[in-house]
Amino acid sequence: MSDDTGGPAEPRPARPAAQQPDWPDRESLRAVTGWLGTAPPLVFAAECDRLRARLAAVARGEAVLLHGGDRAESFAQTGVETIHATLRTLLQMAVVLTHAAALPVVKVGRMAGQYAEPCPPPxxxxxxxxxxxxxxxxxxxxxxxxxxxxxxPARLRRAYEASAMTLNLVRALTTGGFADLRQVHAWNSGFVAGSRAGERYEALAEEIGRSLAFMQACGVDTRELGTAEFFVGHEGLLLDYEEPLTRSDPATGRSYATSGHLLRLGERTADPDGAHVGYLARIANPVAVELGPTAAPDTVLGLIDRLDPEREPGRLTFLVRAGAERVGDVLPPLVEKVTAEGALACWVSDPMRGTTPLAPNAAPSGRRTGRPDAALEEVRGFVEVHRALGTHPGGIHVELSGAGATACDGGEVRAADRDRRDDGTAPDPRLTHAQALDLAFQLAELYR
Incomplete structure (x- = not known):
């Protein structure tokens, strides 16, 4: 981990900035952004470079990306139990995928910064x-x-403080024994007792336990299995938050967003001439770009030219959210065109958005619910496209609630629970812990 803090990067050129709040108290905003400009970085340049190297392996077909977490974090849900639950779910999913794919799994939490959302109607x-x-x-x-x-604007400072607390706990857990692969059984304790996914996981844990025991009996040093490499990412939406937290690395002179390792560009802010693309083009962090069902190859190439002109492996990750019915038509021309242009990007399925209509399976309260079976179909179509083209299906991005909130229909969710909101987070489709684990097993079968 780098110990440099650098200094604030140069301010952005004047460009149209979409989806920004209309802050009524400009003086308070200046005070908060000034404070953020001198605050310690939440992540460091060396960590971001390490993630970019890991994503380069994904782009080359040598690893798989697992990116997941809640749709939107809230200040009320920054406690130990919530962070434990999300981390545990992602670790279990990673074990399942690693075992099936026989490839390293790059783990990125959608956490420690996901405190802002775009909103179509203002x-x-x-x-x-x-x-x-x-x-x-x-x-x-x-x-x-x-x-x-x-x-x-004071909420921007609260977002920084909540992110810092989350990151501190994640770092402590992933290096302090919680993520020890030798504790693979303990991760399942009390989580999915009696569920189909839990039973399958226990069988896998038994197999892993026997393998580790054999390695130890042979004198193999398994101490390195006691920690897990874990990164965090979020949508780089609020420029009044991201830009003050941008730092210049003294060793290289490159600018880094220190709010998270991976920043995401949303569909609503993907204007190549807009402020968000301009900002992301200036930082050295790896960048994820959402591609919806209307994404055109020429538009994607334009974003590559702006965000990755050097065609650097690991720099760009494309999150494809085309929908189960359309992924087979939308994805092939995108992959073919990008590949022909020499861009080595990570292709990742994002099946939670295009498969969650408001009707007819909306809950009586009007909250949107999801269909895990439709999500699986989109992932299946995504993998089939890559198999047909001879390219690598790089992984999956999922919205989940490790604490067991019942936001999706089907799968492991009981009908009586479908309309329950038990954790105060945004009313959007998320997988429960059991559903996420079940999806990991089914995705693992596609990678075999």
Missing amino acids: VERRGAVELPAHRGDAVNGAEFTAGARRPD
Whole structure:
């Protein structure tokens, strides 16, 4: 881990910035961004470079990427139990994928920074009352009151502090014994007792345990299995947060976003001439780009030219969210065109967005629910496309709730639980722990 802090990078050129809050208190905003500009970095240049090297292995077909976490983090859910649950779910999924694919799994949590969301309508109307939309806890509150919905720059500092707490705990857990592969049985304790996924996992854990015992009996040093390499990423949406936390590495002179290892470019901010693309083009972090069902090859090539002009392996990851019915048509021309241009990118399935319609399986409350079977079909189509083209299906990006919130229909979820909101997070489709583990097993079968 690098111990450099560098200094703030140069400010961005004037470009149109989409999806930014209208901060009413500009003086308070200047004070907060000034504070962020001198705050310690949350991640370091060497860590970002290490992730880029790991993603380069994914792009070459030598590893698999597992990227997952909650749709939107909230300040109320930064406790130990929530972080434990998410990390444990991702570790279990990684074990399943590693065992099946016989490849290293690069683990990136969608956490420690996912406190802001894009919102298509800028306002929310309930009856005769109209208020600003909820843009995530880094901007305003979810309660439908004028006071809560007023964008508050002080929340940017709270987002930094919550991210720091989350990262500190993740680092302690992944290096302090919690992620020890020799404790593979303990990760399942109390999580999916009696579930199909839990039973399959226990059988796999028994097999891994026997293998480790054999290695130890042969005198093989297994101490390196006591830690796990883990990275974090989020959507780089709020430029008033990302830019003050950008630092220049004294050793190389390159600029890094120190808010997270991997920053994501959303579909709503992917204008090649926009401020978000301009910002991401200036930092050396690996960057993930969301590609929806309307993504055109020429548009994708334009983004590559802006974000990865040197065609550096590991720099770009494409999160494909085309939908189960369309992935077979949308994905091939994208992969073929990008490959022909010499860009070695990571291709990752993002099956949680294109397969979650509001109807007919919306819950009575109106909250959107998901269909794990449709997500699996999209992943299956994604893998089949890559097999047919001779390219590497690089991995999966999933929205999940390791604590067991029941946000998706089907799979391991009981019908009586479908409309329950038990953790206060955003009403979007997420996989439960059991569903996520079940999806990992089914994805593993596709990699065999």
